[in-house]
Amino acid sequence: MTAQAERWSLPCITKEVTLLQVRTFAKVCGDPNPIHLEPEFASKADYSGIIAQGMLTLAFINEMLTLAFGISWLATGKLRVRFQLPAYPGDEVCTFGSATNGPVVQGYRLITSRIGLKNQRGDNLISGVASVSVSVPANQ
Amino acid sequence: MENKQTARSVELGPWAIGREALEAYLEAVQDSSTIYEELDLVPPPTVAAFVLREFLRNEQLPAGTIQTIQQLQSMRPVRIDEELRCDLWLSFLPEEDGWTPVSAVFIVQDREREIVLKGRTVVLVPSGQAP
Numbered sequence: 001m002t003a004q005a006e007r008w009s010l011p012c013i014t015k016e017v018t019l020l021q022v023r024t025f026a027k028v029c030g031d032p033n034p035i036h037l038e039p040e041f042a043s044k045a046d047y048s049g050i051i052a053q054g055m056l057t058l059a060f061i062n063e064m065l066t067l068a069f070g071i072s073w074l075a076t077g078k079l080r081v082r083f084q085l086p087a088y089p090g091d092e093v094c095t096f097g098s099a100t101n102g103p104v105v106q107g108y109r110l111i112t113s114r115i116g117l118k119n120q121r122g123d124n125l126i127s128g129v130a131s132v133s134v135s136v137p138a139n140q
Numbered sequence: 141m142e143n144k145q146t147a148r149s150v151e152l153g154p155w156a157i158g159r160e161a162l163e164a165y166l167e168a169v170q171d172s173s174t175i176y177e178e179l180d181l182v183p184p185p186t187v188a189a190f191v192l193r194e195f196l197r198n199e200q201l202p203a204g205t206i207q208t209i210q211q212l213q214s215m216r217p218v219r220i221d222e223e224l225r226c227d228l229w230l231s232f233l234p235e236e237d238g239w240t241p242v243s244a245v246f247i248v249q250d251r252e253r254e255i256v257l258k259g260r261t262v263v264l265v266p267s268g269q270a271p
Contacts, residue, residue, distance in 0.1 A: 029189045033201075034203045035203065035206065054207035055189045056169060062185045063171045071217070074184065075216055077213075083208050
């Protein structure tokens with residue numbers, strides 16, 4: 001067990017959300033919801049335009065976690081996020097994360113991260129927590 | 141608190157996420173990481189997105205539904221082309237501010253019925269339109 005928690009920042013993944021991307025994601029994931037496809041419907045629902053799918057924006061966070069933790073994320077990852085505000089086509093969004101080392105138990109260290117996604121205005125679009133178990137060499 | 145009278149379970153699948161589907165997904169989300177191809181694995185949110193796809197097909201959620209919460213827990217990596225099936229429990233929560241929250245708790249299993257991924261999705265359905 002470590003005597004002191006160690007913290008570090010996860011890599012920032014920056015993306016521009018595009019209309020084409022939202023449409024392509026809707027097609028790939030079979031989501032016909034007009035809130036992602038029809039500007040008139042979205043404006044009637046009190047949005048300023050069509051909004052990106054939550055799972056599309058979550059994919060940006062997945063990319064950050066995969067880059068940071070590799071196979072450990074794919075094999076042992078756990079997350080809980082809340083979608084707070086929508087992302088719109090034209091937004092530039094950026095992932096963020098702050099990881100903290102936990103104790104080593106039976107050769108695995110639990111790393112917990114506060115994670116999220118912001119837009120170009122600094123609004124939190126997604127916030128939550130992720131954790132992974134990372135194998136630790138016996139001499140550490 | 142969940143309304144037990146409006147809870148029900150749904151079985152989805154079997155289905156598989158093939159290489160072509162994964163490539164289309166990664167292109168859509170602009171993820172150029174090579175690890176998936178190198179290790180023949182599917183990212184956890186991709187599995188969840190395909191669970192949602194099956195869920196949407198099955199339940200025909202109304203237009204205007206939005207997602208508010210996603211939880212995921214990988215029990216092991218999911219391989220490309222692996223046969224998956226999913227048990228999903230739906231709960232319709234009390235209406236609030238013009239929305240009905242619908243909670244979908246799911247477990248994704250492999251061919252041998254071993255759990256590969258667990259998760260929970262909460263969506264808000266415009267009131268009066270819950271399936």
